Amino acid sequence: MYPAYLEESIHLVEDTRVRRLIETMPPLAEVEKTLLLRQYHPDYIEESMRQLQVGVNRGDSTPVELADLLEGNPRIDPDTIDPSRPDYNVDVLVIGCGGAGASAALLAHEEGTRVLIATKLRLGDANTVGAQAGTQAADRPNDSPAIHYLDTMGGGHFANIPELVEVLVKDAPSVIKWLERLGVNWDKDADGSMHELSGGGTSRRRLHSARDYTGLEEMRVLRDELRNKKIDYLEFAPAIELILDDRGQIAGAVLMNLETDELIVVRARAVIITTGGIGRLHIQDFPTTNHYGATADGLVLAYRAGARLIFIDTMQYHPTGAVYPLQILGQLVTEKVRTLGAQLVNAAGEQFVMPLEPRDIVASAIIRECRERQRGLTTPHGEVGVWLDSPMIDIIRGEGTITRELPAMVRQFRRHNIDITREPILVHPTLHYQNGGIMIDTDGATNVPGLYAAGECTGGVHGRNRLIGNSTLDLFVFGRRAGWAAAQYARQVKRGSPTLDHVRNWQQELERTDLAGKRPVSPRLLPNYIRRTRGHARQEL
Amino acid sequence: MAEQARLIDIYIMGRHCQVPEGLTILTALEYSGYRMIRGCGCRAGFCGACATIYNFKNDPQLRYDLACQKTVEPDMYLVQVPFFPAIKATYDLEKVKPTGEKILALYPDLVKCFGCNTCTKTCPQELEVMWFVSDALRGDIREVADKSFDCLMCGLCAARCPQGLVPYNMALLCRRLYGRYLAPVSQHLEDRIAEIDSGKFDAEIEALMKAQETELRSMYAGRDMEPALEQYWE
Numbered sequence: 001m002y003p004a005y006l007e008e009s010i011h012l013v014e015d016t017r018v019r020r021l022i023e024t025m026p027p028l029a030e031v032e033k034t035l036l037l038r039q040y041h042p043d044y045i046e047e048s049m050r051q052l053q054v055g056v057n058r059g060d061s062t063p064v065e066l067a068d069l070l071e072g073n074p075r076i077d078p079d080t081i082d083p084s085r086p087d088y089n090v091d092v093l094v095i096g097c098g099g100a101g102a103s104a105a106l107l108a109h110e111e112g113t114r115v116l117i118a119t120k121l122r123l124g125d126a127n128t129v130g131a132q133a134g135t136q137a138a139d140r141p142n143d144s145p146a147i148h149y150l151d152t153m154g155g156g157h158f159a160n161i162p163e164l165v166e167v168l169v170k171d172a173p174s175v176i177k178w179l180e181r182l183g184v185n186w187d188k189d190a191d192g193s194m195h196e197l198s199g200g201g202t203s204r205r206r207l208h209s210a211r212d213y214t215g216l217e218e219m220r221v222l223r224d225e226l227r228n229k230k231i232d233y234l235e236f237a238p239a240i241e242l243i244l245d246d247r248g249q250i251a252g253a254v255l256m257n258l259e260t261d262e263l264i265v266v267r268a269r270a271v272i273i274t275t276g277g278i279g280r281l282h283i284q285d286f287p288t289t290n291h292y293g294a295t296a297d298g299l300v301l302a303y304r305a306g307a308r309l310i311f312i313d314t315m316q317y318h319p320t321g322a323v324y325p326l327q328i329l330g331q332l333v334t335e336k337v338r339t340l341g342a343q344l345v346n347a348a349g350e351q352f353v354m355p356l357e358p359r360d361i362v363a364s365a366i367i368r369e370c371r372e373r374q375r376g377l378t379t380p381h382g383e384v385g386v387w388l389d390s391p392m393i394d395i396i397r398g399e400g401t402i403t404r405e406l407p408a409m410v411r412q413f414r415r416h417n418i419d420i421t422r423e424p425i426l427v428h429p430t431l432h433y434q435n436g437g438i439m440i441d442t443d444g445a446t447n448v449p450g451l452y453a454a455g456e457c458t459g460g461v462h463g464r465n466r467l468i469g470n471s472t473l474d475l476f477v478f479g480r481r482a483g484w485a486a487a488q489y490a491r492q493v494k495r496g497s498p499t500l501d502h503v504r505n506w507q508q509e510l511e512r513t514d515l516a517g518k519r520p521v522s523p524r525l526l527p528n529y530i531r532r533t534r535g536h537a538r539q540e541l
Numbered sequence: 542m543a544e545q546a547r548l549i550d551i552y553i554m555g556r557h558c559q560v561p562e563g564l565t566i567l568t569a570l571e572y573s574g575y576r577m578i579r580g581c582g583c584r585a586g587f588c589g590a591c592a593t594i595y596n597f598k599n600d601p602q603l604r605y606d607l608a609c610q611k612t613v614e615p616d617m618y619l620v621q622v623p624f625f626p627a628i629k630a631t632y633d634l635e636k637v638k639p640t641g642e643k644i645l646a647l648y649p650d651l652v653k654c655f656g657c658n659t660c661t662k663t664c665p666q667e668l669e670v671m672w673f674v675s676d677a678l679r680g681d682i683r684e685v686a687d688k689s690f691d692c693l694m695c696g697l698c699a700a701r702c703p704q705g706l707v708p709y710n711m712a713l714l715c716r717r718l719y720g721r722y723l724a725p726v727s728q729h730l731e732d733r734i735a736e737i738d739s740g741k742f743d744a745e746i747e748a749l750m751k752a753q754e755t756e757l758r759s760m761y762a763g764r765d766m767e768p769a770l771e772q773y774w775e
Contacts, residue, residue: 030762125582125590139733142767146745153749154761162750170742173733183634183717185686185724192725198769205767213691216587220694221720224713228631236578258578291583327565327612331585341770356769396770407691411666412586415610526578529571 001417002324002426003380012349013387013424017395020343025354033361040364040371042429043314043464048284054509055303062312065281069296070303071515072522074507075240076254076263078500083243086252086267090116090232091490092483093253093268095239096298098126099215099472100455101274102222103479104444104486108272109231111487116266117231118255120238120275120293120525124223127276127291127456128475131215132334132408133199134207135179135476136469137172140196143204145169152470155201155358156435156463159311164461164478167442168470171477176208179476184221185210197339199468200319201358207469212334212408215472237264238297238525241503242271242305242451245496250305250450252498258525267498269490272444272482273298273453278434280527283315286431287330297523298457302438304506307446310459311436316466319344319362321430323385325416330430333409335359335468337388337425340405341396345387345424346375352386360465363429370428377426385428390420433471435462444482450493452486454478549615552598566593566608566619579623586610589695592622592665605663605697627699629710639718641680648711651678653704660698660708666691670698670708677711683723685715 002010028036038044049061054071062070091113094105101117102124108115117123138148148169153160176194180186187195187209196205210217226233236258243265245251250271255264275298279290288294303309320333338344338355344362345351346369353365366386370376376384390409393402402421403410413420436459444452455475462470510516546561551569558573567581582590591608598616608621630647637643645651651674660670669688676684689712699707736742749757 027766030758121582122579122590125588127583129587130583130585137730139727139730141729141732144745145737145742146749147764149746149749150757150761150764153757158754158757158761166746166750170737170746173730173737177730177734180720180724180727183720185690185716185720186727188724188727190725192727193729194727198767203764203766205769211690213587216693217690217716220713221717224629224717225634227629228633230631289585291585291588292577292581326563327568327610328585339769408587411691412610416612526576528576529568530574530576531572 002423006377009347009377010423013345013389016345016349017392020351020392021395023351025351027354027357028361036364036368037360040367041360042284042286042317045284049313053513053515056306056308057312060312063283063315065283066278066296066312068519069300069522069524071510071519072300073510073516073519074304074503075521076503078503081254081263081265081500083252083265083498083500086265088116088264088266090114090266090268092270092272092486093118093266094272094274095253096126096273096275097123097233098274098276098455099128099218099222099475100479101272102219102226103476104272104274104454104483105226105231106222106229107480107483108487109229111484113487113490115231117233118237118239118253118266119233119235120258120297122235123226123233124219125291125293126219127294128215128219128472130289130291130332131472132212132332133336133339134197134209134214134469135176135472136202136206136467137176137208137473138169138204138206139173139176139194140204140206143206145172147204148172148206151202152467153463155467156465158463160463161460163442167481168461168473168477172473175473175476179218179221182221182225184217187211197336198356199335199339200356200362201467207339209336212336212406218472239301240523241500242301243498243500244305244502245498247496248449249493249496250448251495269493269495270450270452270486272486273302273438273451273457274455274479275457277456279431283431286317287321288431289318289321289330289332290431293526295524295527297525298453299437300523302446302451302453305448305451305502307448307451308439309437310439311464312459314435314464315431316359316433316435317363317429318432319359319366319429320388320427322425323383323428324379324426326381327416328412329383332432333388333425333427334406336406337390337393337409340393340401342388342390342392345389347377348375358465358467366429379426383428385426387424388427389424391422391424394421433466435459435464435466440478442481443485444478445485450489452482454482549613551613551616552618554620560613562613564613566611566613567591569613570608570619580608580621584609587693589693592695592697593619594622595619606665607695622697622700625696625700627696627707627710629707630714634717634721637718639682639722644677644680644711644714647714648707650704650706651711654678654706655704657703659701659703663697663701665695665697666693668692673712674706674708677715682715682718685712686719689716
């Protein structure tokens with residue numbers, strides 16, 4: 001239930017619905033978009049960025065929260081670990097197990113290699129399960145991979161790496177079929193044709209969905225398949241350092257058992273990093289849609305081992321994070337709400353942006369509406385937001401559409417006595433996705449021999465802004481490619497002698513640049529949400 | 542803000558704590574000094590990691606929910622369910638026939654259901670768990686898939702079933718069978734995959750890849766947009 005003082009604005013929203021039913025906001029021209037982004041997108045706040053002083057990307061700018069970790073101190077003392085005496089010896093080690101990790105593990109297993117998955121939380125606890133709206137694939141007759149390519153490049157401001165986008169759009173339909181053969185239930189019409197919707201920045205309806213539980217549906221099927229195939233996995237065992245060999249190739253990783261604090265040495269011929277995103281670093285203090293483990297660990301591991309990162313200066317702020325009630329602050333209100341017809345309106349009930357512009361544009365427009373134009377609404381806890389007028393969906397598409405298409409959203413708000421079929425939703429941008437990450441080629445290979453990466457921890461596919469539905473697609477396209485390629489690599493690689501010298505060198509470099517004492521240990525592993533209390537010191541057992 | 546809110550009394554595994562009202566069970570645990578390792582996942586109601594059991598100081602009736610979604614109330618007694626051992630049948634989906642007999646063969650405990658409805662009362666997603674268990678007993682895979690669709694697989698139904706059924710894993714089997722064998726085939730998807738394999742779009746995509754950025758920008762700005770709502774306007 002909304003506080004009484006917001007009622008007046010809700011009435012204005014209700015009163016303007018008839019007008020807004022026929023009103024269409026024009027899409028912004030390129031110049032207007034550029035100006036809007038420069039003025040209001042959080043990526044353009046220079047004080048929030050810092051140039052890296054050590055490592056391959058020295059001189060590149062990145063948010064200070066990420067810079068701290070990339071320049072961080074290793075968690076291990078290399079002199080106390082013997083990397084030549086492993087606890088596990090496998091062909092392919094997959095670090096992280098969301099959609100990309102699961103796909104990679106399945107493909108590497110299919111190629112006949114011994115696979116081990118190491119993951120920080122439970123198998124499948126990842127941002128994938130929170131993906132609601134859908135997965136893009138150009139498979140309708142009036143669509144084509146070429147149009148999908150153009151949409152993706154435009155959404156990413158033409159910075160995307162063309163070769164990566166090419167395989168993304170060409171593999172997309174086969175990925176949809178692969179998932180269906182594994183038992184994913186896509187939303188379909190009675191004749192079998194996919195029930196597809198458009199999203200921000202897509203010029204065709206090409207989002208394949210499973211109600212608003214798309215990522216959950218994909219993940220629970222893949223997780224089940226990992227178990228059916230009896231692929232080995234270690235839960236609550238994040239990697240805290242990679243192991244190289246004397247030939248400069250990947251040789252495994254050091255894991256940490258989060259519950260017993262034991263270190264685990266894994267020898268592997270190839271390693272695939274699929275550790276996902278970064279939201280729990282709360283860049284610029286934004287709330288986030290991300291899961292508990294999204295702390296950029298994979299970027300830190302790869303960077304310290306010499307892998308190049310790209311586009312690490314651009315984050316995605318999802319336009320519609322919940323701002324009321326407080327219990328779900330920052331949580332995702334899926335873009336599918338706008339896809340189905342909900343409009344964004346300010347306190348006076350006026351639209352201020354075309355609801356299906358790409359995400360960075362919509363997010364910037366909301367920030368402008370709240371900050372400069374002061375036409376947002378303030379919650380009792382001081383958060384500011386605008387209305388996402390969800391009841392428009394049922395008006396446009398018929399009674400019952402919201403309940404049928406958005407059961408997760410209806411359920412989430414009903415818990416707090418807000419009926420989104422009758423009342424609008426209060427939203428503000430929330431930290432959602434890292435557009436950049438580890439640089440890969442079309443096989444998911446990095447510049448470190450034997451080190452592969454896939455999914456949100458990589459960069460280049462989405463340029464400077466990812467489109468809706470291209471993230472889950474990315475997971476499966478590049479997860480599968482990386483799994484296959486890593487298996488081929490593992491079969492033929494000549495192994496050297498494993499070493500942690502790169503960690504020693506890193507520590508020396510930090511001492512030399514006087515950073516060692518100023519930076520935290522990394523990877524971060526988990527955010528710390530314990531309340532800081534005065535006078536209560538903490539003592540580790 | 543939290544400092545000004547009214548404080549309420551809760552009991553975490555028996556220990557008395559005071560937390561500001563308005564927190565979720567999860568954030569109340571963190572406020573009280575617990576750093577979560579197990580029992581915390583997406584923090585948004587989608588992963589099922591934070592399945593939780595609680596009751597009240599003067600009301601022993603057990604309640605069930607997701608810690609990240611449930612708001613704390615005065616006099617709650619809280620405990621997380623970090624793990625529960627549940628049976629999962631392993632199978633090769635390509636060799637399983639989508640029949641009721643096969644489901645019973647993989648999950649034979651299904652027949653032990655005596656209809657107590659504890660599973661339904663337990664489900665934090667408010668799904669009709671017992672009803673889809675009985676659909677499964679009748680071999681109606683489609684109904685199981687539909688009714689169980691919003692399942693997060695938190696495992697509370699299995700944890701509470703007095704007969705040891707594992708409704709959430711059984712339902713996943715049914716959904717996979719439905720998706721693999723019973724859902725109608727998407728011909729347009731098959732056609733498109735064949736077209737891509739035959740190289741139909743290669744030249745067009747190659748041209749886009751070679752195009753100058755200015756050219757690409759003008760193509761992007763001038764591309765025709767399919768109306769989002771087309772099929773619904775009548």
